[in-house]
Amino acid sequence: MSLLQLVLNGMALGAAYALVALGFVLVLNATGAVNFAQGDLVMAGGYTSAALAAALPLPGLALLPVVIGAMALLGLLVAGLAYFPLMRRPATAVFVSTIAIGLVLQNAALNLFGPEPRTAPPVWDSEPLRWGAVTLSSQALAVIGIAAVLVSGQAWLLARTRLGRNLRATAQDRDMAAALGIPVTAMIALSFALAAALAGAAGALLANQFFVTPTTGGALILKAYIAVVIGGWGSLAGAVVGALLVGLFETVVAAAVSYTAASALLYAALLVILLLRPQGLFGEAAGRRA
Amino acid sequence: MTLAAAPPRTRRGLGDGALWALLLLGLALYAGTLASPYGLRVLALAGCQALLVLGYQFIFGHAGALSLAQGAFFGLGAYVTAILGARYHWDFAATFPLSILVPLGLAAIVAVPVLRLASHYFALATLGLAQVALLLVVNADDWTGGALGLTGVPGIAVRGEALPRGLPLAAAVWSAVAAGAWLSWRVTRGLTGTAYAVLRSDPIAASAIGLGQSRLRFAAFLSSAAYAGAAGALQAHTVGVVSSETLEFSVMVTCLAMTVIGGSTRIAGALLGALLLTYLPEWLRFLQGYALLAYGVALLAMIILTPDGIAGLIGRAFARGRQGARPPPTPVRLQGSRSATLEARSLTKRFGGVLALDGVDLVIEPGQILGLIGPNGSGKTTLANVISGLVSPDDGVMRLGPRGLRGLGADKIARAGIARGFQTPALPPSLSALELVALARARAAGEIGFFAAVVGRDAGKRRRRFEAEALDLLGRVGLSGEAERACGTLPPGLAWRVEVARALALDPGLIILDEPAAGLGEREQAELRAALRDIAGHGIALLVIEHNMPFLLPTAHRIVVLDQGRVIAKGKPAEVVRDPAVIAAYLGREKLPA
Numbered sequence: 001m002s003l004l005q006l007v008l009n010g011m012a013l014g015a016a017y018a019l020v021a022l023g024f025v026l027v028l029n030a031t032g033a034v035n036f037a038q039g040d041l042v043m044a045g046g047y048t049s050a051a052l053a054a055a056l057p058l059p060g061l062a063l064l065p066v067v068i069g070a071m072a073l074l075g076l077l078v079a080g081l082a083y084f085p086l087m088r089r090p091a092t093a094v095f096v097s098t099i100a101i102g103l104v105l106q107n108a109a110l111n112l113f114g115p116e117p118r119t120a121p122p123v124w125d126s127e128p129l130r131w132g133a134v135t136l137s138s139q140a141l142a143v144i145g146i147a148a149v150l151v152s153g154q155a156w157l158l159a160r161t162r163l164g165r166n167l168r169a170t171a172q173d174r175d176m177a178a179a180l181g182i183p184v185t186a187m188i189a190l191s192f193a194l195a196a197a198l199a200g201a202a203g204a205l206l207a208n209q210f211f212v213t214p215t216t217g218g219a220l221i222l223k224a225y226i227a228v229v230i231g232g233w234g235s236l237a238g239a240v241v242g243a244l245l246v247g248l249f250e251t252v253v254a255a256a257v258s259y260t261a262a263s264a265l266l267y268a269a270l271l272v273i274l275l276l277r278p279q280g281l282f283g284e285a286a287g288r289r290a
Numbered sequence: 291m292t293l294a295a296a297p298p299r300t301r302r303g304l305g306d307g308a309l310w311a312l313l314l315l316g317l318a319l320y321a322g323t324l325a326s327p328y329g330l331r332v333l334a335l336a337g338c339q340a341l342l343v344l345g346y347q348f349i350f351g352h353a354g355a356l357s358l359a360q361g362a363f364f365g366l367g368a369y370v371t372a373i374l375g376a377r378y379h380w381d382f383a384a385t386f387p388l389s390i391l392v393p394l395g396l397a398a399i400v401a402v403p404v405l406r407l408a409s410h411y412f413a414l415a416t417l418g419l420a421q422v423a424l425l426l427v428v429n430a431d432d433w434t435g436g437a438l439g440l441t442g443v444p445g446i447a448v449r450g451e452a453l454p455r456g457l458p459l460a461a462a463v464w465s466a467v468a469a470g471a472w473l474s475w476r477v478t479r480g481l482t483g484t485a486y487a488v489l490r491s492d493p494i495a496a497s498a499i500g501l502g503q504s505r506l507r508f509a510a511f512l513s514s515a516a517y518a519g520a521a522g523a524l525q526a527h528t529v530g531v532v533s534s535e536t537l538e539f540s541v542m543v544t545c546l547a548m549t550v551i552g553g554s555t556r557i558a559g560a561l562l563g564a565l566l567l568t569y570l571p572e573w574l575r576f577l578q579g580y581a582l583l584a585y586g587v588a589l590l591a592m593i594i595l596t597p598d599g600i601a602g603l604i605g606r607a608f609a610r611g612r613q614g615a616r617p618p619p620t621p622v623r624l625q626g627s628r629s630a631t632l633e634a635r636s637l638t639k640r641f642g643g644v645l646a647l648d649g650v651d652l653v654i655e656p657g658q659i660l661g662l663i664g665p666n667g668s669g670k671t672t673l674a675n676v677i678s679g680l681v682s683p684d685d686g687v688m689r690l691g692p693r694g695l696r697g698l699g700a701d702k703i704a705r706a707g708i709a710r711g712f713q714t715p716a717l718p719p720s721l722s723a724l725e726l727v728a729l730a731r732a733r734a735a736g737e738i739g740f741f742a743a744v745v746g747r748d749a750g751k752r753r754r755r756f757e758a759e760a761l762d763l764l765g766r767v768g769l770s771g772e773a774e775r776a777c778g779t780l781p782p783g784l785a786w787r788v789e790v791a792r793a794l795a796l797d798p799g800l801i802i803l804d805e806p807a808a809g810l811g812e813r814e815q816a817e818l819r820a821a822l823r824d825i826a827g828h829g830i831a832l833l834v835i836e837h838n839m840p841f842l843l844p845t846a847h848r849i850v851v852l853d854q855g856r857v858i859a860k861g862k863p864a865e866v867v868r869d870p871a872v873i874a875a876y877l878g879r880e881k882l883p884a
Contacts, residue, residue, distance in 0.1 A: 034410070085594040092356060096550045097593045099543050103586030111579050218539060222417065229414050264425040267418040274415045275403045 012140035014247025015147035019202035021227040021239040023195030029171035030191035033094035039221030040102035045203020046212030049120035060123040067204045068197045075196025079189045109214040120207035143205045309558035330460045337463035338525040340564035343548045344470045345517020351554030353510035354490025356413040361542030362420035363393035363515040367522025372440040372532035389523035397515035424537040439533025443526045481732045482743040495716040497700035499730040509740030551592045553599025562600045620758035624828040628707035628799035629656035630691025637686035646672040648855035659832045661846030668852040670835045678710040679703035709793030713804040715785040719778025723788045727760035730795035763791040800831040807841040819845045
């Protein structure tokens with residue numbers, strides 16, 4: 001396979017990871033807590049998409065908004081169950097509560113759909129694009145395209161709208177935001193809804209290329225976590241860059257050596273990065289005044 | 291990672307010790323009379339988990355670091371036992387120590403780079419480590435049997451004498467748990483446990499009494515790995531099979547859940563969490579396919595309902611007052627034994643484009659009270675931070691007497707004899723002044739340490755000795771009446787007293803105070819002045835940053851004025867306030883507040 005082909009495949013994988021990582025960072029910024037159920041939300045998105053496709057004879061692109069909407073509602077439920085009761089508690093409490101949510105989601109999927117891999121419908125059916133030896137399947141193209149639309153939509157929302165300003169203010173200093181009259185609780189709930197919606201999109205897209213099983217989420221959350229660390233803890237743009245890097249790395253190394261080696265080397269690379277740059281690849285704004 | 295500190299000893303309920311001893315007794319009764327062979331097997335498995343969680347409490351509960359490698363250490367211990375026991379038929383007397391030593395060795399190797407990482411990076415690095423271990427084990431199938439694992443791990447056998455499964459095995463596992471609990475009890479109940487509480491709730495407060503992060507965290511990380519290795523080995527003997535499942539992330543998740551639900555710093559919490567989450571799936575078995583779903587729901591409910599874990603809940607339900615009477619104060623001789631001249635030359639510190647300190651020279655003689663003034667942003671706090679080691683200078687020389695200080699961390703500088711109070715008092719909110727100052731005394735006496743706590747004798751007696759000394763120091767600053775109050779509830783007028791007492795506890799040569807008089811009334815200012823004079827009278831130097839001129843001018847022997855990172859004037863208070871350069875510097879921004 002040519003290098004260009006590998007890079008394209010890696011970008012497609014990275015784009016899907018970016019949606020996972022972005023949702024992870026949204027919740028992280030809004031609450032200061034790690035949402036460990038983010039990967040399982042992706043899995044839930046995949047199953048939602050597969051189940052809807054079985055019930056409704058619609059193309060994947062038409063189902064996508066329905067999946068995203070349903071997942072946003074699930075995000076609100078997660079916020080209500082796993083975050084708001086634990087708001088005033090140490091961040092590790094939320095870490096564990098979202099692990100519990102993940103367990104519930106995994107076993108709900110197992111009971112509803114069984115352990116066999118499922119697949120979601122393609123976003124659209126068409127011939128792959130070809131340039132000489134390079135092929136880009138329509139699904140890979142769709143993943144990159146939809147991820148690009150969602151990521152830039154997210155960036156636009158945060159940077160240009162009043163709602164986005166309120167979200168950012170809540171993320172930066174919750175007490176100050178509340179003092180300024182921003183509905184902080186609603187903003188946090190919205191962050192969870194957005195994160196779950198992104199997870200839903202990622203799930204619908206990934207479940208067509210790679211299938212979905214009840215335990216899919218575990219590997220995804222680890223990739224997202226790595227992407228966020230590489231990109232700088234809490235940085236949205238960094239998370240996208242980190243996710244693309246992780247996707248590229250995995251694809252290229254898997255092609256050159258093996259899939260197992262790709263995973264092992266990814267973690268090894270992560271350890272080396274942390275060894276050499278304890279503050280992440282792109283650094284983070286930190287520091288405490290005495 | 292911010293973790294809620296343990297509630298102060300004064301409000302601790304039913305003693306942790308009584309609780310875990312009772313629990314072990316109850317289990318012994320159950321095992322001896324009621325349990326079926328299957329029940330005994332589940333009991334032994336719960337014991338393995340209890341040992342795992344006891345170890346995890348060191349790094350997660352006490353050191354406050356979210357390690358995600360505990361499952362990997364557990365799996366490693368299990369594999370060492372399985373490979374040596376099933377393949378090479380080695381004896382338990384050899385495999386068990388090795389199962390502890392291998393994870394311990396791995397922890398020691400990775401500890402140095404990994405432990406200096408900030409919270410979430412530490413979590414991820416340890417997670418990466420666990421994933422690498424899992425992949426290695428799955429792929430080294432010649433040794434490990436790959437994904438299928440190794441079968442035929444023998445039960446515990448020493449010199450050919452096999453320990454039967456059932457009651458004897460369960461008893462052996464729970465004896466190991468009891469031994470682990472006892473060891474953890476020795477380390478964490480006394481002043482070393484308090485040191486961990488300070489370290490995780492406020493690292494700056496810890497460095498102010500000379501407590502470094504590294505040693506205590508290192509010991510906690512290594513202990514957690516050793517306990518995990520032992521737990522893994524015992525589980526391998528109990529189950530007889532070791533597969534790559536023992537290294538999977540779910541083991542780590544279960545351990546974390548047990549720790550949080552049981553209680554992350556109490557020994558009874560480790561036992562309760564392990565027992566409950568081991569038996570819960572058994573109790574939910576009638577739900578069949580939905581058992582794990584219900585388990586997740588139960589987990590969520592317990593996290594929400596029990597903030598300090600079940601052990602904390604039980605402790606509070608049986609709350610009782612402080613044990614034993616307060617010891618009479620033991621007079622502490624303030625010897626000023628480390629009195630020496632502090633000399634700083636050409637200290638320079640740059641923050642990005644801002645030159646916060648621009649070649650500052652400073653000399654403070656023993657017994658001298660030096661006032662440091664200057665407009666806001668002139669570099670006063672930065673200078674204090676540089677001298678106390680919280681910020682490292684870009685250039686310059688610092689020495690206390692003959693000893694060079696440059697390049698030392700805040701904890702080492704505190705040990706060298708420079709104590710520090712903060713503009714926003716750095717006091718662990720849930721600790722009492724008595725506990726904090728007693729801890730500072732113990733640290734100064736070199737009594738704080740993991741291994742010291744394990745081997746030390748008469749822990750209770752020594753604790754009372756340090757508390758008696760702390761009461762004397764707190765009396766000197768007029769705080770005896772409030773000594774047992776949690777620092778977080780002290781009004782600002784009292785907080786400075788704790789900071790000064792803590793500083794004195796280190797027997798320092800120099801004490802740095804940052805705006806101690808801020809917000810104090812006339813009478814309290816007079817008390818503060820008297821306290822500072824008394825301290826200086828013992829040959830201890832004082833560097834006092836202050837905006838309050840009516841307080842400072844009659845207190846200080848000399849005054850140094852900073853403006854834009856430079857010393858613009860120094861001398862006797864009366865001379866300095868008349869200095870045209872000083873007046874100009876203040877009038878440029880604000881009036882000389884005298």
